[in-house]
Amino acid sequence: MSRESTHVDLTGDAVSRSAKERGVWLLLLTCAALSVFVTFGIIGTLLFDAIDFFTEVSPVAFFTGTDWSPAIKPYSFGVLPLVTNTLLVTVLSALIALPLGVASAIYLSEYASDRVRSVLKPGLEVLAGIPTVVYGYFGLVYITPALDVVLPVSTFNALSASIVVGIMIIPMVSSISEDAMSSVPDSLREAGYGLGATKFEVSTGVVVPAAASGIVSSFVLALSRAIGETMAVVVAAGQSPTMITASNVDTVLFNSIQTMTSAMIELGVSDLSGGTTAYKALFAIGLTLFSITFVMNLISTLVARRFQEEYQ
Amino acid sequence: MATDSGRDWFGSEKTTGYAKGRAFELGCLAATVFGIFMVFVLLLYVVVDAFALTTPEYGPWLDGDFLTSAHSRFPEKAGIYPALVGSVMMLIVIALSAFPIGVGTAIYLEEYASDNPIATLIEINIGNLAGVPSVVYGLLGLALFIRFVGLGTGTVVVGGFTVGLLILPIIIISAQEAIRSVPDSMRTASYGMGATRWQTVWRVVLPEALPGILTGTILALGRAIGETAPLIMIGAAATVFSPPSSFFDRFSAMPRQIYAWVSFPKYEFQYGVMAAGVVTLLTVLLLMNATAILIRNRYQRQ
Incomplete structure (x- = not known):
């Protein structure tokens, strides 16, 4: 800013100019600070009611309880059914999205011509742009009846919800993995070809291992997205919290379940008044969900950063 | 793998290797x-259902009628009008x-604070915020x-602020x-003319970056119009029979109304009214994204 304090003033009143500059700077800084405030706001509001909740229901009862019944007496606030149901959807959708996403990334990065890429990439972006409630609708009215032809599925079931969540997170895996594969230097590929390797061998033996941290980062991010996914699961999988045990593990995916997010929606729809235990339970689940996804996103960022250092 | 081909340079392995590679390529294409x-x-199914092409x-x-009337428990009379207006008001x-606020933050990070530790911290924070589940x-x-500031439950402003965050x-x-893609030579030229930061x-960087900023913002608004979970948490109405009279009125939005219809198990609702709602929502989304792409293409050429 030294150029404003010169003796010859060519552009008007330097003092009012620098006051205006400082004002603008302060305003912009406030905007930027707001995003930090949002993070603290989220953590603060979640903690505030969650701590209140844990004075009424012990953390042990919450984290190890196997019965979730916040609205029907006898009340019970065991979060394990919700956690296991969330895990079920996450694992099933990962079984779809991770292999398909990596295979898409390999195809787009190593095989596809520019022409084919220019069609397929926007195509995958469309998958990410469709609202999640629409995916839930697809699961409920099209995929479940289709599954019903061959499998004993009920109207709301974990399987069709997992299928739509899986499709929804493919673009997340493919785009981040593809970025990682594209930034593998060509010299590595050429070294592979120089040794007589085929394109298949170079893709799977050189490019994929070299892009491993980017691929892992995309996996973690996609899993985190599946854990936090709400409307698709609410609409397609229904709202019946089911503790998964050895006796029902084979049938649970054909029946209605309730994930953490879905339980939050059920409590949210029921027009809760502030101060009730059920209302505070909302924030306790919210805090659990936020903590899990926050840690996973952080891991994903750290893994990705490590990868960037390798090739830049 | 190199040892495989070491045994037999020109024999059958070469052809099986070729077949394997070809199969792998096709497999990856199929996955994509x-x-x-x-x-x-x-999408084809839902469009067919929305226009009842197979059940005339x-x-x-x-x-x-669907676009101009409110929800009704009679499927043939049900419409999405109040929710459509609610969605548009929320977008405003x-x-x-x-x-x-978003553009202000971007200007601060790119033009005022690039590479200082506070900016790095804010950027990491923004990256993490992007991954927080919408229901949170x-x-x-x-x-x-609602509880701290005291705005009304389920009102348009609360919905807009929440989805805005x-x-x-x-x-x-x-x-x-968009701001980063403005060439530095333009900034230096401006400083050379004696302009302040x-x-x-305001006069050089922003006009140049505006098409990119608008494209990104419209795409973000497209994400906003499909959000349902945050609206449920702030108590947006499942169904309203008239559009909100002001920004401080309780409202429903298109995805919220679609979710409300899930609890109507009749065939006409599931494959008729809901399909029409979904196609309406997707059409609005498509129009917004098309606008964004048009802006991008028009200004990219210059």
Whole structure:
């Protein structure tokens, strides 16, 4: 800013100019600070009611309880059914999205011509742009009846919800993995070809291992997205919290379940008044969900950063 | 793998290796197309259902009446009008609140604070905010805007502010990219003319970056219009029979209304009214994204 304090003033009143500059700077800084405030706001509001909740229901009862019944007496606030149901959807959708996403990334990065890429990439972006409630609708009215032809599925079931969540997170895996594969230097590929390797061998033996941290980062991010996914699961999988045990593990995916997010929606729809235990339970689940996804996103960022250092 | 081919340079291994590679390539192509194909088929189904192409006796569900009437328990009379207006009003609130704040943050990070530790911290924070589940933003809106600030439950402003916070990271990140793509020579030229930093940003950088910023913002608004979970948490109405009379009135939005219809198990609702609602929502989304792409293409050529 030294150029404003010169003796010859060519552009008007330097003092009012620098006051205006400082004002603008302060305003912009406030905007930027707001995003930090949002993070603290989220953590603060979640903690505030969650701590209140844990004075009424012990953390042990919450984290190890196997019965979730916040609205029907006898009340019970065991979060394990919700956690296991969330895990079920996450694992099933990962079984779809991770292999398909990596295979898409390999195809787009190593095989596809520019022409084919220019069609397929926007195509995958469309998958990410469709609202999640629409995916839930697809699961409920099209995929479940289709599954019903061959499998004993009920109207709301974990399987069709997992299928739509899986499709929804493919673009997340493919785009981040593809970025990682594209930034593998060509010299590595050429070294592979120089040794007589085929394109298949170079893709799977050189490019994929070299892009491993980017691929892992995309996996973690996609899993985190599946854990936090709400409307698709609410609409397609229904709202019946089911503790998964050895006796029902084979049938649970054909029946209605309730994930953490879905339980939050059920409590949210029921027009809760502030101060009730059920209302505070909302924030306790919210805090659990936020903590899990926050840690996973952080891991994903750290893994990705490590990868960037390798090739830049 | 190199040892494989070491045994037999020109023999049968070469051809099986070729077949294996070809099969792998086709497998990867199939994986890429799978999701796109599935969604394409599902979209086809929902459009066919919305216009009742296979069951003409019901007439098209998605017609002028659907767009101009409110929900009814009789499927043939049900419409989406109040929710459509609610969605548009919510978008206005988001555009007026999140857009200036998002662009302001991007300007600060790119033009004022690049490479200082505070900026790095804010950027990491923004990256993390982008990964917070949408339902958690709903809890923030509930606790902050309704209980702490005292705004009305389920009103348009609360919905707009809450979803606005949700898409703020997306607006910031895309605006940063647009600002970063303005060549430094333009900034230096402006400083050379004696312009201050803000004059440079306001008269040189922003006009140049505006198409990119607008494209990113419209895409972010497209994300906002499909958000359902935060609206449920802040108590947006499942169904309203008239559009909100002001920004401080209780409202419903299109995805919220679609979710409300899930609890109507009749065939006419599931495959008629809901299909029409889904196609309406997707059409609005498509129009917004098309606008964004048009802006991008028009200004990219210059």
